[in-house]
Amino acid sequence: xxxxxxxxxxxxxxxxxxxxxxxxxxxxxxxxxxxxxxxxxxxxxxxxxxxxxxxxxxxxxxxxxxxxxxxxxxxxxxxxxxxxxxxxxxxxxxxxxxxxxxxxxxxxxxxxxxxxxxxxxxxxxxxxxxxxxxxxxxxxxxxxxxxxxxxxxxxxxxxxxxxxxxxxxxxxxxxxxxxxxxxxxxxxxxxxxxxxxxxxxxxxxxxxxxxxxxxxxxxxxxxxxxxxxxxxxxxxxxxxxxxxxxxxxxxxxxxxxxxxxxxxxxxxxxxxxxxxxxxxxxxxxxxxxxxxxxxxxxxxxxxxxxxxxxxxxxxxxxxxxxxxxxxxxxxxxxxxxxxxxxxxxxxxxxxxxxxxxxxxxxxxxxxxxxxxxxxxxxxxxxxxxxxxxxxxxxxxxxxxxxxxxxxxxxxxxxxxxxxxxxxxxxxxxxxxxxxxxxxxxxxxxxxxxxxxxxxxxxxxxxxxxxxxxxxxxxxxxxxxxxxxxxxxxxxxxxxxxxxxxxxxxxxxxxxxxxxxxxxxxxxxxxxxxxxxxxxxxxxxxxxxxxxxxxxxxxxxxxxxxxxxxxxxxxxxxxxxxxxxxxxxxxxxxxxxxxxxxxxxxxxxxxxxxxxxxxxxxxxxxxxxxxxxxxxxxxxxxxxxxxxxxxxxxxxxxxxxxxxxxxxxxxxxxxxxxxxxxxxxxxxxxxxxxxxxxxxxxxxxxxxxxxxxxxx
Amino acid sequence: xxxxxxxxxxxxxxxxxxxxxxxxxxxxxxxxxxxxxxxxxxxxxxxxxxxxxxxxxxxxxxxxxxxxxxxxxxxxxxxxxxxxxxxxxxxxxxxxxxxxxxxxxxxxxxxxxxxxxxxxxxxxxxxxxxxxxxxxxxxxxxxxxxxxxxxxxxxxxxxxxxxxxxxxxxxxxxxxxxxxxxxxxxxxxxxxxxxxxxxxxxxxxxxxxxxxx
Ligand code: FES
Ligand code: FES
Numbered sequence: 035x036x037x038x039x040x041x042x043x044x045x046x047x048x049x050x051x052x053x054x055x056x057x058x059x060x061x062x063x064x065x066x067x068x069x070x071x072x073x074x075x076x077x078x079x080x081x082x083x084x085x086x087x088x089x090x091x092x093x094x095x096x097x098x099x100x101x102x103x104x105x106x107x108x109x110x111x112x113x114x115x116x117x118x119x120x121x122x123x124x125x126x127x128x129x130x131x132x133x134x135x136x137x138x139x140x141x142x143x144x145x146x147x148x149x150x151x152x153x154x155x156x157x158x159x160x161x162x163x164x165x166x167x168x169x170x171x172x173x174x175x176x177x178x179x180x181x182x183x184x185x186x187x188x189x190x191x192x193x194x195x196x197x198x199x200x201x202x203x204x205x206x207x208x209x210x211x212x213x214x215x216x217x218x219x220x221x222x223x224x225x226x227x228x229x230x231x232x233x234x235x236x237x238x239x240x241x242x243x244x245x246x247x248x249x250x251x252x253x254x255x256x257x258x259x260x261x262x263x264x265x266x267x268x269x270x271x272x273x274x275x276x277x278x279x280x281x282x283x284x285x286x287x288x289x290x291x292x293x294x295x296x297x298x299x300x301x302x303x304x305x306x307x308x309x310x311x312x313x314x315x316x317x318x319x320x321x322x323x324x325x326x327x328x329x330x331x332x333x334x335x336x337x338x339x340x341x342x343x344x345x346x347x348x349x350x351x352x353x354x355x356x357x358x359x360x361x362x363x364x365x366x367x368x369x370x371x372x373x374x375x376x377x378x379x380x381x382x383x384x385x386x387x388x389x390x391x392x393x394x395x396x397x398x399x400x401x402x403x404x405x406x407x408x409x410x411x412x413x414x415x416x417x418x419x420x421x422x423x424x425x426x427x428x429x430x431x432x433x434x435x436x437x438x439x440x441x442x443x444x445x446x447x448x449x450x451x452x453x454x455x456x457x458x459x460x461x462x463x464x465x466x467x468x469x470x471x472x473x474x475x476x477x478x479x480x481x482x483x484x485x486x487x488x489x490x491x492x493x494x495x496x497x498x499x500x501x502x503x504x505x506x507x508x509x510x511x512x513x514x515x516x517x518x519x520x521x522x523x524x525x526x527x528x529x530x531x532x533x534x535x536x537x538x539x540x541x542x543x544x545x546x547x548x549x550x551x552x553x554x555x556x557x558x559x560x561x562x563x564x565x566x567x568x569x570x571x572x573x574x575x576x577x578x579x580x581x582x583x584x585x586x587x588x589x590x591x592x593x594x595x596x597x598x599x600x601x602x603x604x605x606x607x608x609x610x611x612x613x614x615x616x617x618x619x620x621x622x623x624x625x626x627x628x629x630x631x632x633x634x635x636x637x638x639x640x641x642x643x644x645x646x647x648x649x650x651x652x653x654x655x656x657x658x659x660x661x662x663x664x665x666x667x668x669x670x671x672x673x674x675x676x677x678x679x680x681x682x683x684x685x686x687x688x689x690x691x692x693x694x695x696x697x698x699x700x701x702x703x704x705x706x707x708x709x710x711x712x713x714x715x716x717x718x719x720x721x722x723x724x725x726x727x728x729x730x731x732x733x734x735x736x737x738x739x740x741x742x743x744x745x
Numbered sequence: 746x747x748x749x750x751x752x753x754x755x756x757x758x759x760x761x762x763x764x765x766x767x768x769x770x771x772x773x774x775x776x777x778x779x780x781x782x783x784x785x786x787x788x789x790x791x792x793x794x795x796x797x798x799x800x801x802x803x804x805x806x807x808x809x810x811x812x813x814x815x816x817x818x819x820x821x822x823x824x825x826x827x828x829x830x831x832x833x834x835x836x837x838x839x840x841x842x843x844x845x846x847x848x849x850x851x852x853x854x855x856x857x858x859x860x861x862x863x864x865x866x867x868x869x870x871x872x873x874x875x876x877x878x879x880x881x882x883x884x885x886x887x888x889x890x891x892x893x894x895x896x897x898x899x900x901x902x903x904x905x906x907x908x909x910x911x912x913x914x915x916x917x918x919x920x921x922x923x924x925x926x927x928x929x930x931x932x933x934x935x936x937x938x939x940x941x942x943x944x945x946x947x948x949x950x951x952x953x954x955x956x957x958x
Contacts, residue, residue, distance in 0.1 A: 056897035059905030060889065060912050062840020062880035069839035071827070132827065133818065209844045209852065209906040209940045259842075259906025260940050292845050474904030474941050632900045636946060640903060643942030668849040668938060676931040679944040 036527070036591045038627055038691045045555075046487045048688075050632035053479045054498060055257065055472065064257045067229040070215040072285035076105055077132040078278050080271065081124045081139045082294060083117040086359035086661025087151035087166060090115055090124070090144065098127055098141040103134035106281045107142070110274065117146070118166065118332050119359045120662050121297025123270050128278040128286050151359040153656040155304060155329050158356050166332075166359055173327075174334060174355040187321025187348030191312025193388035194321070199309065199377035200722040201705075203329070203654040204302040204647075205295075206366055207673050210259020212299045213289030214272045216279040224279075225252045228272060229289075231261040232511030233471050237503045239268045240276055255471045255501040262644075263365035264300035265473075266511050296666035300364030301654060303328040303336035305373035311346075313385045317399045322346040328373070329356040330363030339374030343441045344382065344400040359661055360654075365513060367641070368698035371442060372648055372705050376723060379440040379706020383713065387426070393710065394419060394439055405598040405689055406441055409622040413439070416620040416683055417602035427717020427737075435617070436715025437604050440706025446695030447595025448519025450588045452509040456485055456528040457584075458536055460577040462570055464489060466528075467499040470509035470521050475697055476633035477517050481525050483629055488529035490553030491570065515695030519593040522629060522693045528586030535584060539576040540568060594692035597624040599699050601642070603680075603707035607715040609734055612727030614650055614712055616680035619704065625686050626694030638684035638700040645704025647674045650724050801831065802873050807882030811836060815869040822853045822864035824872075825879060840880035840909040844938070851937030854910040854917075855879045861917040861936075880909035883916055891957035892916050895950035903941035911937050915951050923958050925951065 041048055058064035095107045110123040117124070125142050129135040150164035157163060158172040165171050188194060208229075215227040224246060228236045233253045241248040258265070268276075275288035290299060307326035313319050328336030334355040341349060386396035394410055401407060413419075422437035423429055429436075454468035466485050472478045478500055482493035489495075499505070510520055537551040537558070544551070544567075546560040559567035602620040607613070619642050628634040651672035655664040665671040684700075705723070713719045718733040799816045804824065812831045813824055822843055828836040841864050844852035853864040856878040883890045892915045895901070902908040911934065918925060918933030925933060930951045939947070 052897050053900060053902070055905065056900075056902065057889070057893075059902050059908045060880075060893040060896045061884055062838070062909045064905055065839065066842075066906060068842065069826075071835050071837055071839070077827075132823070133816065207940050209842070209850070209904070209938070257905060260904045262940075292847070476903070633903075636900045636903055636941075636943065639945050640942030643944065644940075667847060668845040669847065673938060673940060674942070674944070675938055676935045676944055676948075679931070679948075682945050 036589045038592065041691065044487060046483045046493065047629055048627065048631060051479060051483055051493055051630050053476055053633065054482055054493060055478060066210050066257045066259050067213055067215060067227045067255065068210050068259070068289050070227045070287065072215060072217055075215070075285040075287055076128040076130060076278070076282060077135045078126055078128040078275060078286050078288035079135040079139055080110070080126045080274065080288070080294065081142050082297070083120055083122040083124060084662070085117065085146060085148055086120050086153055087149040088117045088146040089149060090117060091147055092145040093125060094143040095125060097143070098138040101134065101138050101141055103130040104138045105129060105284065106278050107138065108274065108278060108281065110270065116149070119361050121294055121361055126274045126278060126288070128282055151661045153358050153360055153661050154658050155306065155327065155356045155358065157658055158329070158358050167357055172357045176352045176354040179349065179351045182348035184321050184323050184348045184350040188312045190314060191321055192315040193385060194310060194312040195381060195384040195388060196310040197381065197384060197721055199307045199380060201305045201373040201376055201648070202723065203304045204366065204652045205654055205671065206262045206264040206300050207671070208260035208262060208264060208295065208299070211290040211292065211295040212265060212269055212271055213287070214268070214275045215285060215287045216275040217285035218279055218283070222246065223250050224276065225254065226272070226276065227254045228268070229258045229265060230255050231265045231471060231473050231513060233501055233503050234469055234508050235266050235511045236268045236272065240272065243273055244276060249506060251503070253503045258471065258473055261473050262367045263369065263513060266513065292668060293666045296654070296671060297663060298361040300366065301331065301361065302366035302369070303330040303363040305336070305338045305377070307340060307377045309340070309377065309381060311381055311385060313389055317389055317391050317396050319344055319346045319385070319400045321348045324351045326353045327356050329358050331358060331360040333362040335363050338370040340377060342374040342378035343443055344378065344397070345402045360656060360663070367644060367701050368444060371444070371702045372645060375440060375442050375702045376705035376709060380709050380719065380721060383438070383710045384719065397439065397441065401441065403443070403598045405624050406600050409598065409600040409624070409687060412685060412687070413600050413602045413620045413622045416685065417604060417618065419602070423714050426714050429715065432608060432610050434607050434609060434715040435604065436607065436711040436713065437602065438707045438710025438712070438714050439600065439602050440703035440710065441600045442699055442702030443599070444515060444597050444699035444702070445595050446515035446519060446597055446699065448516045448593050448693070448695065449510070452520050452524045452588060453507040454521070454524045454528050454586050455507060455583055456525065456532045456586070458532055458574055458577070458582040460574055460579070460581065462574045463497065464491065464495060465497045465499065466525060467505050467507055468509050468521060468525065469500070469503055469505070469507045470517055471501040471512055473512045475512070475517065475637060476630060477521060479633060480518055480522060480629040484522055484525045485529045488526065488533055488553070490555055490557060515697040515699065518629060518695050519693045520588065523589045523592035524586040526586065526592060527589055528584050531584035531586065532582050535582040536573055540573045543568065543576065592693060594626050594690060594694050597626065597694050597696065597699050599623045599703050601703035601707040603704070603711040605708060605711040605715055607712060607730060609716065612730035614725055614730060616646055616678070616708060618681045618683065619707065620683045620685065621700055622685045622687050623696060623700050625688050625696050627691045628686050628688060629693065631686055634686055634696060635684050637696050639682050641698065641700025642682050642704050643674050643679065645701040646678060646708065648723065649705045649708045650678070650726070653724050800870065802870055804869065804872055804877060805875065806838065806877045807879060817868070817870065819869045820865055821855070821867040821869050821872045821877070824869045825855070825864060838879045838881050842906060842909065844907070849938070851914055852907055852910040854913040854937065856913060856917060859917070859920060861914050880913050883912060890916060891954040892919065892950070895954040895957070896947070899946040899950040899953065901943050901946040901950040903943055907937060907939040911939065911947055915954065918951065919955055919958055924955055
């Protein structure tokens with residue numbers, strides 16, 4: 035049975051290894067799509083709707099076309115069609131410089147007939163609201179789920195909680211905006227540098243749309259500046275860049291502006307839950323009744339997990355999708371999970387309090403995961419769970435501390451569909467090639483580690499080529515935390531096959547059977563007689579004019595699906611300013627076999643910080659009067675900066691030696707942990723994210739008011 | 746760029762200005778009410794009119810003098826990334842990134858006379874006579890700066906798109922204060938944004954680098 039071997043036998047796997055791309059990234063040499071400069075390259079921009087809903091009456095491109103330096107102007111929407119959200123594409127220009135392209139956009143004249151719009155869930159659901167899609171109402175047909183008898187559950191419940199939880203729309207904020215550089219080498223061959231999470235996905239998408247055989251489209255993503263789920267297809271901007279390059283016969287660069295990135299390049303849908311839940315006296319969660327909805331903008335897909343993580347006997351849920359005039363949702367880091375986790379973990383604490391039970395104890399009773407049970411112990415110890423306020427809000431002073439816990443789960447087991455080739459050349463060089471892409475997770479380095487481990491070399495000895503469809507070695511998109519678990523088994527089996535081939539060359543020289551050969555540190559030796567050894571270069575020198583080049587196959591014994599995680603947060607709430615400062619997060623993350631512990635820890639940090647942003651800072655704000663997003667920039671749309679960063683103690687919790695992805699799961703438990711810590715600090719619950727100072731101050735004022743009127 | 750191309754470009758600038766002036770007096774077609782015109786003639790005119798005034802300037806970038814023709818509106822960042830010098834070579838210093846275009850993210854940070862500056866917020870013309878150091882000029886040939894070494898060691902980068910900005914800001918911070926506390930590191934780097942969440946390891950890297958310097 036295939037295996038990664040014992041930890042004690044690994045030289046590299048599971049250790050902390052610095053990234054292969056590190057030097058290029060710290061010196062500015064790393065070339066992202068945005069950095070590609072091609073001879074004769076044009077700069078393209080897209081004119082976008084500045085209104086939420088309108089009929090297009092007329093588009094006049096003529097003046098833009100006449101502007102010197104403009105090489106092409108392309109309508110994107112047809113006259114007579116509807117614009118359905120702010121930011122929707124109207125037309126594009128390609129010009130000699132970016133500034134000329136900018137000028138040209140101002141010379142495109144568009145007559146629009148504005149239509150009534152809705153940009154908030156409330157407005158969309160209001161009686162008499164304008165129905166913004168002709169083919170279906172603003173509210174989708176609800177999906178329902180039922181298990182057990184929820185009414186019986188409530189009858190038996192000793193305590194019940196009824197609450198409404200809400201998380202707003204969050205945007206991905208990829209620092210490299212979506213974009214492409216398109217170049218036709220001739221009218222049948224296209225090369226596209228794409229900022230994407232799916233090199234082959236973009237290739238196939240463009241091949242289909244431009245009616246080319248797929249192998250005549252080459253997509254390159256050497257480095258990319260963040261995707262978080264939003265960068266899979268070529269997108270309107272990708273197709274536009276290719277079209278403009280075709281019209282002009284010149285390479286075209288088209289990157290979205292920061293504003294467009296917020297408006298049209300995806301977002302995490304909102305969530306609103308009206309939930310009622312009940313628990314028995316002995317702390318079992320026995321009834322859960324939820325009615326909820328979310329908006330994914332003009333598209334559907336606003337799903338979320340409810341209930342989440344914990345077992346409930348009797349469940350009834352109903353959820354629907356609300357359409358509004360705003361940009362489409364796209365998958366965003368653990369789609370549906372963080373919002374579900376926030377509501378569920380808040381609810382769990384509310385129930386525990388009514389039961390007079392320690393919230394951790396209440397979780398232990400209801401959490402079916404053995405892994406998380408172990409993690410609770412570890413995390414509680416690390417954060418100092420005993421230090422929490424047994425009576426929430428009972429701390430003294432202006433700055434109050436609190437501690438909370440949250441949980442999450444994810445899949446990340448990978449799948450078939452990756453082809454790879456590992457090559458050993460006579461000069462001793464080694465190449466590993468596959469069509470995956472490094473979106474910042476460090477898969478390039480993970481590949482090098484696996485090959486180097488098999489060959490007795492160091493990771494820097496391995497030339498890893500990813501992010502290029504040119505070699506025709508397909509791999510899937512980087513989504514669902516599936517990359518490592520999809521790629522690693524294929525690379526490992528390819529490397530195993532290659533080293534076997536090399537052993538066959540070496541065996542006669544060492545006068546030993548192939549199965550008695552082993553790799554050492556840059557050597558190959560005979561296991562039964564360690565004095566018989568050759569260096570790596572002596573061995574590869576035997577290849578003469580040949581190279582060894584082997585493929586691999588996905589072996590599901592080498593990976594595992596399903597990870598559990600739990601996090602503990604300590605916060606400090608300033609009761610005068612309302613500011614919440616997260617002091618510490620303990621993230622106990624089930625990781626399986628972490629190929630590279632260093633980059634795994636980076637992933638955990640990154641997830642926690644994105645979760646923190648969603649909890650405390652991030653919110654797309656739509657103006658119901660103008661239909662526009664009010665914070666489509668990095669000043670008013672707050673993402674975590676240096677001041678917000680707590681101490682993060684990441685505990686790589688590896689229960690087995692099989693590979694699993696962890697790109698997404700660490701962003702999930704953070705929300706509940708922080709929200710519960712805030713409650714523990716101030717004794718008032720904030721059920722609507724983000725937990726901003728105004729909400730904290732309002733909550734504190736209401737609490738005081740209640741105390742005064744009760745007292 | 747060839748001599749002919751250059752002339753053409755200059756010629757185009759002139760005709761572009763008069764062209765814009767020309768359309769500026771034009772009238773807009775009648776529209777169905779209520780209607781909105783997305784195009785903005787006045788803004789286009791004003792912007793372009795002012796912007797096309799161009800000049801040849803010299804910039805000292807990474808200890809090399811680059812001569813380049815810029816418009817008044819050309820930012821230092823666009824010279825670094827997209828500029829073509831008067832000998833026709835791409836400047837091609839693409840380490841500094843345009844991320845927010847508004848002085849909000851620090852992705853475009855370069856050193857100007859040793860001080861960190863957002864290159865998206867500085868006009869190229871204002872950078873004349875100053876020493877500009879980009880991330881490409883931080884290492885000494887193949888010898889990485891201690892900040893760069895420490896960033897690699899601590900994995901203070903994931904996608905790496907923000908990294909050049911953080912590296913330059915960290916160098917600037919340590920040049921000012923070579924033994925910063927964690928609070929001072931946070932303050933010194935508060936003008937930079939990372940979406941991947943590399944901050945904790947960036948703080949570690951700056952601490953390590955400060956010990957090396
Ligand atoms: S691009 Fe210059 S500060 Fe953001
Ligand atoms: S490393 Fe990706 S944005 Fe900082």
